[in-house]
Amino acid sequence: MAKITEVVLSSTVKYKKEDLMSLDPVLLRALLRERVHHNIEVPLYTILLRWEDKPISTFGLQAQLVFDVWRERGLPEDGPDIEWAKRYLHFAEQVRNGIKPEINEPLPEPFTEEEMKVVEKLIWRRKSIRNWLNKPVPEWMIEKLLEAGRAAPIGCNLDEVYFIVLKDPEEKKMMWSDISTENAVIIVICYDTRIHKVVGQDPCVRHNMFYDAAAAADHICLMAHALGLGACWLSKTIRSTDTEDTGEKFKKLYGLPDYIEPAMHVAVGWPAIGTIKTQRMPLEDLILTSEKPYPWTSLQQ
DSSP states (O other), X not given: OOOOSEEESSSXXXXXXXXXXXXXXXXXXXXXXXXXXXXXXXXXXXXXXXXOSSOOTTTTHHHHHHHHHHHHTTOOOOSHHHHHHHHHHHHHHHHXXXXXXXXXXXXXXXXXXXXXXXXXXXXXXXXXXXXXXXXXXXXXXXXXXXXXXXTSOOGGGOOOEEEEEEOSHHHHTTSOOSSOOTTSEEEXXXXXXXXXXXTTOOTTOTHXXXXXXXXXXXXXXXXXXXXXXXXXXXXXXXXXXXXXXXXXXXXXXXXXXXXXXXXXXXXXXXXXXXXXXXXXXXXXXXXXOSSOOSSOGGGOO
């Protein structure tokens, strides 16, 4: 039976078992999710489609090593991400033994006409709200918003996005906004800067963390609209000619560790007034091709 003694992510990022035994559990958990994703999940379905009925002796062993350390350290195994990992680890073990895993997940199905109306209503009627009633947002709605953010796509399954909910008026003052958030709840979306390093991502290509935070913000805004709330995406956190480095200031005031960075925040509350939804340019002016590389073609003579 094949065996490995280290996890290799790049020529410079490698982990032996003793390294994994001392790794911060938050980072070990992220590494487990990343290794299960890239070492098992991504190649597995191609293997199944091209099944050759023979063992692949090393398949998934890097992910298995990380999980073995997780278990040896006595870390909890009941989280949904860990349960997901264990399921893929079982499939990988089958592949190593020459057994074709049976995965009976349903394929995506087109929505019915009525379901599609709901989707289009959500996408096309959602709009930014910047004025709110002096009416509290119930806790169950806030939880719904956060669950929507949690469900957003995450690059490489890293789960490096975190949420801070600000309701106290003094706490809300810590996060700068160019609109009044007096009657709104503020959800600050942050990311853990350590995680892209621990999985060996190029430090010059840190954009996944920003994309992940943005995806979470979009899901929160969509859920707010579905709940009858109004939300506004706010993204000013760095220093400019007009404002200070409000993200860094918030970190210090809130007591966040150095490695947690605020990416943006969403203000949510009960709409005080109906607003006119902004409209986009025609779709034909937004599609670029090799024959039509320049936008706004309808303006060209």
